[in-house]
């Protein structure tokens with residue numbers, strides 16, 4: 043009997059901040075103290091709080107240590123495991139009160155969440171099917187096997203589940219289309235491409251609870267009458283791929299996958315297809331082309347994949363998170379499931395919270411929660427006491443939401459109405475130091491380089507929008523640039539072939555809608571209100587602080603700085619090109635911007 | 637049958653008909669670059685977009701099947717706005733050297749800019765800057781003029797089956813190229829030239845036509861390829877009794893516009909000063925021009941004197957099937973079965 047279990051997070055984030063050496067150190071220390079039979083080490087899936095990794099939780103007491111490094115391990119074993127003294131310096135500290143918190147449930151980052159889909163992530167050993175089963179795994183599948191196809195579909199329909207891959211299409215309805223589509227062979231595809239920069243919920247689910255996705259896939263297969271699935275996962279997710287492979291082998295051994303599943307006569311095979319990691323390959327028709335070995339370019343719809351998908355067979359494509367919801371619905375029922383969420387958006391949604399908030403990481407919240415609660419309660423507010431400016435939701439296809447919409451309930455429809463979108467759930471929080479024109483420029487540079495190049499509006503239009511934004515941030519904007527951007531954005535949105543082009547203008551349109559004054563300041567006053575756009579800053583030297591050390595004189599590429607040694611220097615504005623070299627160089631903070 | 641309304645007019649079409657085809661049936665014009673009914677429909681250029689009531693976005697009419705009760709508008713301000721933006725964007729990334737471009741007068745980009753009154757682009761900025769590919773003797777590839785409609789790529793894959801060209805890179809850097817961006821000469825290209833025919837702009841130009849005349853100066857002559865017995869139909873562009881261009885004849889039931897390298901690019905011999913235009917008879921060791929009558933008499937005379945066991949016939953692969961049939965008939969009547977054909981050599 044083990045007296046204690048120690049969970050060390052082995053998600054990609056924590057592994058890169060040192061999980062493996064912590065685990066090795068712990069094994070050594072336990073042996074040294076002859077505790078290896080009393081304490082069991084479990085490498086768990088992601089806890090979502092990667093910023094504070096590696097995360098190290100001791101059960102049964104539930105003591106939450108964070109940012110643990112190998113050198114901390116002897117102290118943890120000696121002081122805590124042996125002597126029972128909590129090692130305070132490794133506890134989480136509330137950024138606002140600076141109070142140390144011992145238990146993981148009391149940390150505001152976790153206490154406001156509703157971890158349904160992530161229920162197993164960080165709790166079970168993702169490489170053990172037994173642990174998944176103990177937590178209710180594969181019960182949903184057993185239930186589904188007792189139902190007929192329409193029975194399963196109706197259950198999913200009445201749960202109100204909508205696709206988590208971006209568009210929010212009702213999952214049950216999608217299944218019904220694929221089910222009703224005639225075909226001797228049908229496919230189910232799991233979209234694990236996860237191309238939004240900053241989003242990593244799908245990776246965390248695959249790494250932390252791979253069986254939940256497999257179970258969802260098998261149930262989808264039963265519902266539409268398919269015996270074969272593909273999981274399209276980017277090759278940059280090696281750990282997720284490895285965990286999936288392990289899980290598939292285990293599921294086959296346990297008879298929940300493969301031939302004659304649980305003696306029901308149903309067969310199901312799951313293939314893994316590694317993608318090369320192009321954003322556009324997350325678009326369903328491009329994804330199918332990529333599985334078929336073609337260049338990943340979207341195809342026109344109709345025909346929809348449900349009618350003509352993979353190798354022209356009826357195909358149902360669902361996102362990882364969507365599928366991970368399915369076992370819950372089939373285990374606990376649609377009625378239970380639909381108690382969480384809003385009228386039109388049921389259940390929870392996982393967001394990847396990043397940017398200028400105190401707590402960053404993955405958080406799972408009920409649909410309909412306000413943005414304010416996510417940013418200020420879960421996220422712990424803005425870093426360094428700065429002011430909130432906006433949050434970009436939905437990645438490069440989404441839009442930004444300003445302060446006066448902070449009480450917006452987060453669900454599919456209200457986000458779309460605000461000009462943003464749920465997307466895959468990326469959420470980047472920006473403070474007063476963010477320039478919104480520069481932000482739009484950043485996202486456009488992403489969509490332009492990820493455009494597949496097939497259709498004219500997206501390929502050429504994103505390029506020209508990007509060039510206009512670059513020009514504005516360099517202080518070369520022209521008054522006609524705003525209407526030009528608006529016209530172009532409308533045409534690209536209206537006439538592009540796929541979702542990438544149709545949504546690429548969103549960051550431009552929302553920043554223009556909510557922060558037009560910033561564009562105008564750049565263009566008409568040649569000023570960047572957030573002080574970000576280098577070329578728009580003007581530099582001067584504070585004569586009180588300047589020591590006359592001449593360091594800046596030596597770095598200025600245009601000889602704009604003059605002054606006698608040991609006397610305050612001055613910058614000739616007519617010569618200054620705003621490169622910022624003097625600013626970076628001055629050791630006395632005497633170079634100022636205005 | 638499916639019935640829909642286009643610009644207020646009702647039309648009935650077979651299921652599976654596209655909106656564009658339904659519009660054609662009504663005589664409603666919709667511009668297009670990437671559309672070709674013989675190839676996969678890709679919906680890439682977005683020139684053919686139309687407004688369909690209750691649809692969120694504009695719809696590409698070339699690849700969208702007509703739906704029952706659909707209400708379509710092909711000429712609204714919203715549609716024109718999108719088409720103008722599209723042309724504007726294409727022009728911003730296209731050399732404007734129409735004065736010397738081979739395609740002038742036969743270029744769809746030019747035609748549509750004329751139609752929508754686009755004389756110059758609104759956008760400054762980067763343009764493609766690729767080198768020419770004139771590695772082969774037959775045609776020039778100027779990818780700076782390419783509008784990426786993909787017709788050449790699909791023709792090469794789907795009609796020819798060679799697949800010598802495809803797309804490389806993404807976004808603004810997307811380009812049609814042979815594998816590894818090698819010159820076409822080093823690719824599996826067989827220079828059938830079918831891609832040249834489908835290119836709507838001046839990106840693919842046959843060398844034989846360069847500087848030889850504007851489309852409106854050329855007469856079109858339909859003929860049958862002289863090279864082999866298949867008998868492909870060709871359309872020659874002729875100026876001052878000189879062939880300055882060859883295309884496959886799409887109305888020919890034999891090849892429906894397809895060609896091989898010989899028929900397309902190999903007709904230069906017609907204008908060669910060394911071409912034989914009358915029979916030659918060897919007299920005193922010298923080949924001397926003669927009339928057909930004299931030559932045929934000579935052949936007949938010699939045949940009469942030859943025993944059938946000493947006789948053999950060699951036919952030409954350039955003759956038609958019918959001619960070769962008659963030839964073997966003739967030789968068999970003369971008592972020999974020894975007949976062969978130059979295509980074996």
Ligand SMILES: Cc1cc2nc3c(=O)[nH]c(=O)nc-3n(C[C@H](O)[C@H](O)[C@H](O)COP(=O)(O)O)c2cc1C
Nearest residue numbers: 205206207233236237324325326360361364541542
């Ligand atoms: C440019 C683009 C990228 C996309 N990337 C993803 C992705 O990475 N993962 C995903 O699940 N869906 C992505 N989608 C949405 C898919 O096309 C598709 O709608 C989704 O996988 C359907 O699953 P769902 O109904 O479960 O949401 C993307 C769509 C577009 C237009």
Ligand code: SF4
Nearest residue numbers: 494496497500540543
């Ligand atoms: S919208 Fe962009 S990504 Fe989509 S097909 Fe067109 S070029 Fe490709």
Ligand code: SF4
Nearest residue numbers: 792825826828829831
């Ligand atoms: S000439 Fe023929 S083979 Fe060569 S690229 Fe064009 S279509 Fe393909």
Ligand code: SF4
Nearest residue numbers: 782783785786788835
């Ligand atoms: S070369 Fe011509 S046919 Fe080929 S993609 Fe470019 S424009 Fe189209």
Ligand code: FES
Nearest residue numbers: 668679681682698
């Ligand atoms: S002609 Fe329809 S998209 Fe090109």
